[in-house]
Amino acid sequence: MPTTKISIFSALLTLFVISGCSSSTQVTVDTQFPSVVSKPQGVNAAVVFSDEFKSYIATPSSKTTIDLGKAQTSLLSNAFRGLFRELEFVSSKDDVTFKDALVITPSVQEVQVSTPSDTYLNVYEVWIKYNLDIETTSGDQVDSWFMPAYGKTPDSFMLSKTNAIEEAAIIALRDAGAKLLLDFYRIPSIYNWMVVEQKLEEQK
Numbered sequence: 633m634p635t636t637k638i639s640i641f642s643a644l645l646t647l648f649v650i651s652g653c654s655s656s657t658q659v660t661v662d663t664q665f666p667s668v669v670s671k672p673q674g675v676n677a678a679v680v681f682s683d684e685f686k687s688y689i690a691t692p693s694s695k696t697t698i699d700l701g702k703a704q705t706s707l708l709s710n711a712f713r714g715l716f717r718e719l720e721f722v723s724s725k726d727d728v729t730f731k732d733a734l735v736i737t738p739s740v741q742e743v744q745v746s747t748p749s750d751t752y753l754n755v756y757e758v759w760i761k762y763n764l765d766i767e768t769t770s771g772d773q774v775d776s777w778f779m780p781a782y783g784k785t786p787d788s789f790m791l792s793k794t795n796a797i798e799e800a801a802i803i804a805l806r807d808a809g810a811k812l813l814l815d816f817y818r819i820p821s822i823y824n825w826m827v828v829e830q831k832l833e834e835q836k
Contacts, residue, residue, distance in 0.1 A: 656695045659797045661703040661805070670714030670813055675826065676733035677716040678769070680725055681705055690743035690760075698743060698801055700760070704808075708738060711809040715816055730769055732829070734822075737765040741778075745797060756793075757784040758800040762808060766822070775821040781808035 688701040712719055722728055728735055739762070746757040760781045766774040783803025785796050816822060 656697075657793050657797065658697050658699075659794050659801065660699040661798055661801050662699075663703060663802055665703075665707045665710055665806070665809070668710050668714035668809070668813060672713070672715055672717050673817060673826070674717050675715075675829075676718040676730050677712065678720045678722055678725075678728040678730055678733055678735050679709075679712050680722055680728075680735065680737040681709075682737070682739075683723060685738060685740070686723075688740055690740065692743050692745040696745055696797070698745070698758075698797065700740070700743070700801065700805075703802070703805055704740075704760075707805045707809050708812065711812040712736070714813055728769060733769050734774065734825075735767045735769055737767075739763050739765070745800075747793065747797075754787045755784050756791075756796040756800045757782070758797065758804045760801075760804045760808060768825075774825050775819055777819055779808060779811055779815075781805065781811065783807055 686701050686705050688699075688704065690698040690700055692698065709721060716734075718730070718733075720729060725735060725737070741761040741763050742759075743761070744759040748754055748756070751757075762779040762781065764775075764777040764779060766777060768774060781804045783800045783806070785791065785799050785803075791799070817826075
């Protein structure tokens with residue numbers, strides 16, 4: 633009898649472990665980001681948020697999905713408003729109405745997630761790798777700017793896996809917004825483009 637009880641207990645424990653390992657995690661990042669306080673440069677821009685970008689769902693692993701579309705569109709919209717004098721958001725380059733402006737198309741290259749079981753640390757981490765394709769309205773390539781973002785939870789104590797990944801993703805999105813505001817006009821190609829545009833404006 634004791635042997636039978638042990639066997640049943642072992643079977644149940646094995647089933648529990650297998651179920652826990654095979655469980656999937658679905659995360660939806662749905663948060664409001666405050667407007668940025670920044671003085672825009674005298675530059676016009678059109679930002680192309682494709683339908684794919686606005687509805688983007690990351691799959692960093694076969695068992696984890698992160699719905700970033702709505703949140704990343706909101707966050708980057710706020711950041712871009714702090715950069716440009718006049719700004720329009722469109723779904724396609726064909727919808728751009730500006731004549732002399734930058735056309736910026738953000739895309740997600742990769743999303744990675746690290747959990748305590750991966751690193752043996754009591755934190756969750758999220759990396760979001762963005763690329764910004766930057767052109768002029770005439771179609772000339774200005775730059776293709778790689779913009780990585782990183783976020784982690786202070787610790788994962790008393791946090792569910794879903795909540796912890798969401799919190800790390802929100803921090804990563806805020807990191808992306810801060811990098812965009814701080815570094816965009818430091819891109820050499822953007823600075824050079826502005827110098828040329830200023831000279832052309834002075835010659836008019």
